[in-house]
Amino acid sequence: MDAKWSKLYDDHAPHVRAILYRMGIGDELDDLVQECFIKAWKGLESFRGESSLKTWISRIAVNVAHDHFRRKGINIGSEELDEETLAAASIEPGDSSAQDVIRRALEALSFSHREVLVLHVIEEHSVEEVGEILGIAAGTVKSRLFHARENLQKILERRGFRYE
Amino acid sequence: MNEDQNRKLDEFLRLNAPAVPPAPNNQKELIWNQLARAQTPWWSGWIPQIKIVLPVATALALLLVVVHERKASRDREIERVLASALVFQIEEAEESPF
Numbered sequence: 001m002d003a004k005w006s007k008l009y010d011d012h013a014p015h016v017r018a019i020l021y022r023m024g025i026g027d028e029l030d031d032l033v034q035e036c037f038i039k040a041w042k043g044l045e046s047f048r049g050e051s052s053l054k055t056w057i058s059r060i061a062v063n064v065a066h067d068h069f070r071r072k073g074i075n076i077g078s079e080e081l082d083e084e085t086l087a088a089a090s091i092e093p094g095d096s097s098a099q100d101v102i103r104r105a106l107e108a109l110s111f112s113h114r115e116v117l118v119l120h121v122i123e124e125h126s127v128e129e130v131g132e133i134l135g136i137a138a139g140t141v142k143s144r145l146f147h148a149r150e151n152l153q154k155i156l157e158r159r160g161f162r163y164e
Numbered sequence: 165m166n167e168d169q170n171r172k173l174d175e176f177l178r179l180n181a182p183a184v185p186p187a188p189n190n191q192k193e194l195i196w197n198q199l200a201r202a203q204t205p206w207w208s209g210w211i212p213q214i215k216i217v218l219p220v221a222t223a224l225a226l227l228l229v230v231v232h233e234r235k236a237s238r239d240r241e242i243e244r245v246l247a248s249a250l251v252f253q254i255e256e257a258e259e260s261p262f
Contacts, residue, residue, distance in 0.1 A: 001196050009192045014184075021184045030188060037195050038202070098180035106182070121174045122181045149165055149173055 008044070009037060012057045015123065019061045022118045024107060025068065032068055036061050051132050058125065059133045062115060069111065098161075105155040113148035116141055 016036050017029065025032055039060050047056055106114050119130045120141070127145070131138045156162075165173070188194070 001193065005196055005199070006192065009195070013187060013192070017187055018184045022182055029185065030191065033187065033191065034195050034198070038199060041199055098176070099182055102177060102180045103182040117177065121177050124178075146165075149170055152177070153165065153169075153173060 005041060008040065012040075012054065013037070015054065016057060016061045019058060019118060019123060020065055022106065022122060023062075023065045023111075023115055025065060028068065032064050036064050039064070051129070055125065055129045055132055058119065058123070058129075059135075062119075062133055065115075074111070101156070101159060101161055105152055105159075108155055109148060109151055112144055113151055116144045117148050117152065120145060 013033065017033050020032050020036070021029055036057070040057050043060070047053070051059075106117070109117070115134065116130060119125045119133060120127060125133065127138050127141045130141045134141070
């Protein structure tokens with residue numbers, strides 16, 4: 001096995017896997033991780049180092065997730081959190097731990113809100129990096145983060161969950 | 165939401181982020197094998213066959229050439245003998261007083 005490949009996989013697989021899973025990929029997680037790394041390896045020669053390798057691979061992961069949701073017919077454009085979604089996010093009696101609550105809340109958020117929270121808050125990319133990954137301006141990232149936090153808080157309040 | 169609320173919410177989210185299921189142990193090898201297969205040119209599978217087929221075909225072709233050449237050589241020899249015999253018969257006939 002190529003040493004360069006081994007390093008690429010070892011350095012970035014946990015991060016890629018986490019992004020995909022937390023963005024809502026379930027059963028097809030392994031397949032999509034594989035798709036990401038095939039794309040990354042094939043595109044590695046064209047990587048010019050304008051961003052960090054981690055940001056570049058994260059961008060591939062996000063694009064793979066977008067393609068996956070589009071193939072499934074899931075709308076990833078909407079940013080609205082309607083009452084129905086909010087209610088659905090709040091009525092799972094089996095959710096006992098804070099992790100369950102967060103998972104349910106992230107699933108209820110719109111795709112664009114979920115991805116900024118996952119990338120910035122959980123995976124700890126800077127606002128500028130999230131902008132590069134998603135191909136949007138840093139100002140747009142901040143605006144999405146603002147609304148995403150607001151909606152997340154609404155969901156947590158609906159469940160009577162206090163995090164302070 | 166103010167800065168402090170944001171910070172607390174972010175911290176809560178980070179600490180309680182959904183746990184990621186572990187990757188299969190052999191995923192790195194599986195992906196590498198797939199990449200290796202994809203990088204192999206379509207005709208490379210023919211190389212082992214060519215290594216066997218080419219010498220056999222060459223040997224057969226040489227054998228055919230040798231057999232053909234031997235047959236042609238024998239035919240030429242027969243023709244030469246027949247021609248000599250014919251010339252001899254003609255000369256005999258010319259020298260004969262009858």
